[in-house]
Amino acid sequence: MDSPSRAPTNGACSHHWRPTRVKKPLQRTSFNFDPIEESLAAFARGEPVVVMDDEDRENEGDIIMSASQCTTEAMAWIIKHTSGFVCVALPQQRLAELEIPMMVLHNNERYKTAYALTVDYKHGLSAV
Numbered sequence: 001m002d003s004p005s006r007a008p009t010n011g012a013c014s015h016h017w018r019p020t021r022v023k024k025p026l027q028r029t030s031f032n033f034d035p036i037e038e039s040l041a042a043f044a045r046g047e048p049v050v051v052m053d054d055e056d057r058e059n060e061g062d063i064i065m066s067a068s069q070c071t072t073e074a075m076a077w078i079i080k081h082t083s084g085f086v087c088v089a090l091p092q093q094r095l096a097e098l099e100i101p102m103m104v105l106h107n108n109e110r111y112k113t114a115y116a117l118t119v120d121y122k123h124g125l126s127a128v
Contacts, residue, residue, distance in 0.1 A: 018073060048074065057111060090116070 039049050046069030050061045063078055067088065078086065095101075095116055103115040 019077060046070075046074075048078065087115075 033052070039051075043049050043064070043066060046066055048063045048065040051064050052061050053059055063082060065074060065078070075086070090098075090100075100116045100119060103117055107114065
C-alpha cells in the first residue's frame with residue numbers, strides 16, 4: 001500500500017533512471033565481455049544489462065532489467081532504442097491465471113522460443 005506522502009508509481013520504483021555516459025571509459029583494442037559479477041551488480045542496482053545469445057543461436061543481444069526497478073523513463077528508453085518489442089518472463093501458472101494463451105499451440109520455431117500472445121496495458125485493464 002502506498003504511503004500518503006508518495007504518489008503511486010504503477011509498481012515502478014520512485015527513483016528516476018537515465019542512461020549516463022561513463023566518465024573515463026576503458027580504452028579497448030578488442031571486444032571483451034564484462035565480468036558476470038559486474039553485470040549482476042548492475043542488474044541489482046536496477047540498471048539495464050545487455051545479455052548476448054550464443055553465436056550459434058540468434059547471435060543477438062537482449063536488454064534485461066529488473067521489472068520491480070523499471071521506471072517509466074527506463075521503459076521509454078528501452079522502447080525507443082530497441083525494436084520496441086518488450087518481453088516479460090512469466091511462469092505458465094501466472095499466464096493461466098491471466099488467461100493469456102501461448103502464441104502458437106505447436107511451436108515449430110527453430111529454437112522453440114515460448115511466446116505468449118501480446119498484451120497491451122491501458123487504464124488498469126489488459127487487452128489481448
